[in-house]
Amino acid sequence: MPTDFSDRLRATPAKPGVYIMRGRSGAVLYVGKAAKLRNRLRSYFAKKAKHPFKIREMVKRVAEFEYIVAESEQEALLLECNLIKQNKPPYNARLKDDKSYPFIKVDLTEDFPQVYITRTVKRDGSRYFGPFASASSVRRTLALLKKLFPYRSCTKTITGNDPRPCLDYYISRCVGPCIGAVDKEQYREVIEQVFLFLDGKADRILKSLESRMMEASESLEFERAATLRDQIQAIEKVHEGQKVLHLSSETLDLIALASDGDEAWMEVFFVRQGKLVGRDHFIMTSTKDDTTGEILSAFVKQFYEVNPYVPPRILVQDELVDTEAIETWLSEKRRSRVRIYMPQRGEKRRLMRMVAENASEGMEQRRVQAAAEEGALGQAMEELQEALNLPTLPRRMECYDISNTQGSNPVGSMVVFDEGKPKSSDYRKFQIKGVDGVDDYSMMREMLTRRFRRLADPKSQVAEVDDGDRSEGKGEAWQQAPDLVLIDGGKGHLGAALQVFLELGITSIPLASLAKENEELFVPQTPEPIVLPRTSPALFLVQRLRDEAHRFAITYHRQRRSKKSTTSALDHVPGIGPKRRQMLIRQFGSVQGVREATLEDVAAVPGMTLTLASKVKEWL
Structure with missing residues (x-):
């Protein structure tokens, strides 16, 4: 134990709070909470302490610690969740890719709310449902909701004055607010049905729809009654497929896990009104040596910290290590008791x-799939090594692509595959700055020069950049030499890359390009292309790498183009500052939406006046 820790530990208060362990570089190794900070921190550094292997290894690396005193253990718990999410400490059990979990969002500040997917939860008056384990599971849920409930799927501004509705209206998939077929209150009834369904209260929806169907039938509105009948039958079909449990009308979540090495599979069943309405799974990482109770505690804290809904009962496979504190925190969040x-x-x-x-x-399925993928990726890398005559197995591959529109807003992308899998933390994007007009080869040369100049000469200084360009970011991504550099393009692009390598004196990094038209590989000093079999795992691997570089480049290009378009159109309108501009874009979706809106609609936006609206319309 470092000698200076003894005095610091004695001075640490015996109060609730959060402690942060740091390594020599200052990186956060571990975040924890304690009812009494002094006791907990002393336990780590006690000479005869018997810790699990993971904690012993962490303590060996601790060069510094700090703590934050909290008013209560519940406040400390919430702070712990936020710090783990922010820092992703390697010794904390945590949700894998927790920032990217998707939710279903319904924006209730809109007159005619949309139902859509989002990855950001805000306190903005919206209702959120989730988190879901993947975007595909959200899309499946949204597809089901759209079949059952006729809310709008368009993004247009609803005025009620459109001359004709879209196809959804004619097939009873939308109630037609765009043509004024329903008012705000009637549309809100549809959204309330969506809420009830997502809350597992389908019985209430069915009762309401059956009552409305009878009213329509008695009023001789047979077409409307038939539409309601079809909706009832569709909901009943889904409702019947939900397993009925002998749990009366209880609402609860059940959580269990299975661990394997440094990962744990978290299975969650959702019971609403006595019915099993859904299930999902999540992966926790850095769980090696943690007990079942410790992993469950970490998951429950992180899962319900981002989940807008907390059920009154949470059933777990094993006792949590801090049940009382978590119950108190979740009860405050729910505003009623949680057990x-x-x-x-x-x-x-x-x-x-x-x-x-x-x-x-x-x-078990994850383990089997991982083993199969590892075997297939190993075979693909071996085939690629043989086909390109590489000196080593291409464990780290970098691919580069250029994206622009007739020379405007030119950008480049660098994506990295490590052991055959994307390593997004090492991705980089480039703003092309020294090339005018349409010249992909010069753009490629600029990007590769900026990437490999530092690798060829670590002491070289490259000018700082801004506006989202991460090409000059620090870190090990720049220090690692790839086993293969792949260029998206043909012989010309390969020649541009080779010119950069020769200028920088780089001779030890293999270089190749992949031409999309015939999926041919080119390598320097070999005039004929290398054609891999269409079913070759090596071809699939380089195609995935190339396609990922293209996706990353075109996404960044669209962001730049969109930002420039927005800036050029609204930034110079007299009296329209950043806040008003943001409100206009939020209300109408785009500059084109503002352009198409009526003068009265623009004036009705918060912060706008009729005079300002006139200026905007004149300017656009």
């Missing part, structure tokens, strides 16, 4: 065993 416990008998115990079995099965 967390391990079921001991009966239907809940049986259901928990089923959740645990699903977790074990999921973990």
Whole structure:
């Protein structure tokens, strides 16, 4: 233990709070919370302490620690969640890619709300449902909702004065607010049905729809009654597929896990009104040596910290390490009591065993799939090494692509595959600055020079950049030499890259290009292309790498182009500052939307006046 820690530990208060362990570089190694900071920190550095292997290794690396005193253990718990999410400490069990989990969002500040996917939860008056494990699971849910409930799927500004509706209206997939077929209150009834369905309260929807169907039938509105009948039948079909449990009308979540090495598969079953309405799974990382209770505690804190909804009961596979503090925190969030416990008998115990079995099965499938992918990727890299006559296996591959529109807003991308898999933390994007007009070869030369100049000469200084360009970022991404550099393009692009390598004196990094038209590989000093079999794993690998570079480049190009378009159109309108500009874009979706809106609609935007609206319309 460092000698200076003893005095600091004695001075540490015996109060609730969060502690942060840092390594020699200052990087955060571990974040934890404690009811009494002094006692918890002393336990780490006690000479005869018996810690799990992971904690012993962490303590060896600690060069500094700090703490934040909190008013309560619940406040410390919330702060701990935020710090783990922000810093991703390597010794904390945490949700894999927790920032990217998607939600369903309904913006209730709109007169005619849309239902869509988002990855950001804000306190903005919207309702959120989730998190979901993947975007595909959200899309499946949204597709189901659209079949059941006729809310709008368009993004247009609703005035009620459109001359004709879209196809959705004619096939009863939208109630037609765009043509004034319904008012705000009637449309809100549809959205309330969506809420009830997502909350697992389909029975209430069915009762309401059946009542409305009878009213329509009695009023001789047979077409409307038939539409409601079809909607009832569709909801009943889904409702019947939800497993009925012997849990009365209880609402609860059940959580179990299966761990394997440094990962844990978290299985969650959602029971609403006594019915199993859904299930999902999540992956926790850095779980090696952690007990089941510790992993469950970490998951429950991180999962419900981002989840807008907390059920009154949470059933877990094992006792949490800090149940009381988590219950208090979640009760405050729910605004009514939340209980967390391990079921001991009966239907809940049986259901928990089923959740645990699903977790074990999921973990086993993940293990088998990982082994299969590893074998296939290994074969692909070996084939590529042989085809290109590479000196080593291409474990780290970098691919470069250029994107522009007739020479405007030119950008470049660098993507990295490590062991055959994307390593997004090493991706870089480039603003092309020294090339005018349409000249892809010069753009490629500029990008590669900026990337490899520092690798060829670590002491070289490259000018700082701004506006999202991460090409000059620091870190190990710049220090690692790739085993293969792949260029998206043909012989000309390869020649431009080779010129940069020769100028920088780089001779040890293999270079190749992939031409899209015939999927041919070119390498320097070989006039004929290398054609891999269409079913070759090596070809699939380089295609994935090339396609990822293209996706990354074109996404950045569109962002730059969109930003420039917005800036050029609205930035110079007299009296329109950043806030008003943001409100206009938020209300109408784009500059084109502002252009198409009526003068009255623009004037009705918060912060706008009729005079300012006139200036905007004149300017556009």
